[in-house]
Amino acid sequence: MQTSTSTENVDHDVILIGGGIMSATLGTMLKQLQPDWSIAAYERLDAVAQESSDAGNNAGTGHSALCELNYTPQLPDGSIDISKAVSINEELQVSKQFWAFLVENGLIRSPQEFISSVPHMSFVRGEEGVAFLRARYELLRDHPLFEGMEYTEDHAEIADWAPLMIAGRDPAEPIAMTRSEAGTDVNFGSLTRHLFTYLQESGARVHLRHEVRDLTRRADGNWDVALKDAASGERKVASARFVFIGSGGGALKLLQKSGIPEGKGLGGFPVGGRFLRCTNPEVVAEHYAKVYGQEAVGAPPMSVPHLDTRIIDGEQDLLFGPFAGFSPKFLKNGSFMDLPGSVRPGNLIPMLSVAIHNLGLVLYLIGQLIQTPKARIKTLQAFVPAAKLEDWELVTAGQRVQVIKPGTDTRGILQFGTELVHAADGSVAALLGASPGASTAVPVMIELITRCFPEKIDEWRPQLLKLVPSYGQKLADNPELLEDVYASTCAELNLTSDRVEEQLYA
Ligand SMILES: Cc1cc2nc3c(=O)[nH]c(=O)nc-3n(C[C@H](O)[C@H](O)[C@H](O)COP(=O)(O)OP(=O)(O)OC[C@H]3O[C@@H](n4cnc5c(N)ncnc54)[C@H](O)[C@@H]3O)c2cc1C
Structure with a gap:
């Protein structure tokens, strides 16, 4: 994908931060609802869909509770x-x-x-x-x-x-x-690339290798977004009436920088995902299903074991997992300072209380980290009794950042779901959390539109009904x-x- 020539100090209607499935979905939806709005997207890496939305970084399950x-x-x-x-x-x-x-x-x-x-x-x-x-x-x-x-x-x-x-x-x-x-x-990486291609073709500007460093609300209510262009090293500022922080694991940091009260007290806890990938084509060809089992007692919901057929770029793959990993990074391509840097006076106590009150999760993570290759194969053998160590390799998937919310007392609450946070005036919104994730990108972005653009919904309803015929109904x-x-x-x-x-x- 070609990068648009980036321009400084431009005013947009909408800025999308991050090139994952969430920004891609929101941008596409807004282009369909309000084609005359100018949209700019900024992605820090040199391509879109390189973090959680990349096919190799998630399990690709179109979550529908069938399994x-x-x-x-x-x-x-x-x-x-x-x-x-x-x-x-x-x-x-x-x-x-x-x-x-x-x-x-x-x-x-x-x-x-x-x-x-x-x-x-x-x-x-x-x-x-x-x-x-x-x-x-x-x-x-x-x-x-x-x-x-x-x-x-x-x-x-x-x-x-x-x-x-x-x-x-x-x-x-x-x-x-x-x-x-x-x-x-679902290959969410491929879908994200398709959506960004459509966005570019319909006039949106997609800037790769542009990292958003800060967000400041201006006196007129619009937002200034401070950027660093990795190619030139230049610092730039872009502005918009509405900003979506769709930066996945990077969203918490930018939400904190925005200073909106709705983001106060929120923290994040990173959990890495790893899968066993089958390297024997004969074994791969013998299975065509996504099979979900039950999680071990005390293990968190995202640890549910599953044996997964994947279709990536026309090739059939077989994965088993997930096995958890721990790194303080909030993004796969993030920094070791992500977790310590996210601690604020407002979220310190909820974060500490989550560590203290979720001993089961801590022990589960330690257990996962010290697991030997043979122990992992033993877990797999509950699904595939004849599995052989030499047919499987360990691959690293994406990082999930579980949201920690302040509770009513001093305790923090560890959330496993997807969390939409937005300013009261609807001028900025962020998406945090991981599960059920990419599968829900469309309903979550409809929810965002409803909350952030309530005055436009009546005008947009006929088009929303074309985009999603069941809109407004169950x-x-x-x-x-x-x-x-x-x-x-x-x-x-x-x-x-x-x-x-x-x-x-x-
Ligand atoms: C192991 C694992 C398994 C999963 N399995 C499933 C599944 O089976 N089904 C499912 O539906 N979901 C699944 N998910 C969840 C799903 O992958 C995510 O919910 C979804 O991809 C999140 O999309 P996103 O656009 O919010 O974030 P991302 O895809 O992570 O995109 C965020 C983008 O923002 C960029 N960025 C970050 N900071 C900045 C910055 N400061 N400036 C500019 N750009 C920035 C990043 O580089 C990245 O490209 C899984 C996740 C993991 C980790």
């Missing part, structure tokens, strides 16, 4: 709460509608470069796990968003769905699995709309079960 068991928690009375699963699924349907609109209208091409049909499966072991999955399935099977989900405890059927998971397994072991063919693998409550939307998004995004059949029964 992620942590979205259907078991309550103390033994019942299972499916409300989060329903809202997560609904959020991906919103994202898919927007992507389908872009493809249908020729704004981005080649959906197969960023989204693929890959079955989503849940996998449990032991009597307790089986009872949980069976009960979860009974609750979801008749829900319109989860239609088509299948369940089995039969080893032979599981061997048919996921042969690697049965070869070498004790035939007497109680196991169960659900399968949904509606699952997807698909879960509207089966007819769901059927229409589902059929048209699958057609536009080329999501068919043929590919699944081809792969599995080749």
Whole structure:
């Protein structure tokens, strides 16, 4: 991608900080809603989508709760709460509608470069796990968003769905699995690049190797954004009426610099992700699914183990993980000073209290750090009993920065979700946190637009309904709309079960 010639002291309507999926989505949406607004994006690295949004830095799961068991928690009375699963699924349907609109209208091409049909499966072991999955399935099977989900405890059927998971397994072991063919693998890096290409073609200025160093509110209410151009070493200032801090792990620092009261007291805790990647093409070819299991007792939600088919640049890959890593960096290409530099008088106590009160997480991280390659393979063997050490290599994925919020007392609260923070006047907004992440980019950016541009919503509503036909409605409550939307998004995004059949029964 070509860098635009950068200009100093320019006034824009919108500045996007960071070249990840969030800025790309917001920029594209605003171009569709208000084509005459001038948009500039600043990215510190020499290409967009090099941090968490890059395909190799995340798991690529189009999160829809078809397989992620942590979205259907078991309550103390033994019942299972499916409300989060329903809202997560609904959020991906919103994202898919927007992507389908872009493809249908020729704004981005080649959906197969960023989204693929890959079955989503849940996998449990032991009597307790089986009872949980069976009960979860009974609750979801008749829900319109989860239609088509299948369940089995039969080893032979599981061997048919996921042969690697049965070869070498004790035939007497109680196991169960659900399968949904509606699952997807998403290459968020490719999607981000497609969206930035569209943005550039429609007049937005995308400046690479420009790091945002500071944000200051001017007397007229606009924002001055101080930049360093890495190519020339020059310091520059750009201004805008609205600034989006979409700098991923770098967002907390810039939110703090903005000085808005909504950012006060927030802290961040970085957790690195690592995966085992299969290097044996014969093993890779034997599996075509994203299979999510249950996290170990006391482990955080982002540690849920999964065995993942990935489709990256047309190639099929197989990954297992995640294994956590620790580094004080907030970005993969960040600085060791990120964590210490984020400590402020206002967040020191919440951050310390999180360290003290989340001993389970601390012990989990220490355990992960001292894990040997053999121990990692043993974890994998719960999924792939015949896995061999020599067929797998350890690869480093992206950094997640979990948000620490001040609680009502002095305790900090460690958040595992995605957090949208914005100034009361809507002139600046930041996106923090990681999960469910990129899959929810579209609903989260619609939420941002609603909160930051409330006076424009009536004017934008007709176009919003074109971008996302279910805008303002819940698909879960509207089966007819769901059927229409589902059929048209699958057609536009080329999501068919043929590919699944081809792969599995080749
Ligand atoms: C291990 C792992 C697995 C994940 N798995 C999934 C998954 O399966 N499904 C899913 O939906 N989500 C997943 N996620 C979450 C998802 O990757 C993120 O939520 C999403 O990519 C965040 O996008 P972003 O645009 O906010 O940030 P990023 O993609 O990190 O982009 C931020 C950009 O801002 C730039 N930047 C930073 N500071 C500055 C600055 N000062 N000036 C200019 N530019 C700056 C960075 O260089 C970067 O390019 C996963 C994340 C991780 C780490």
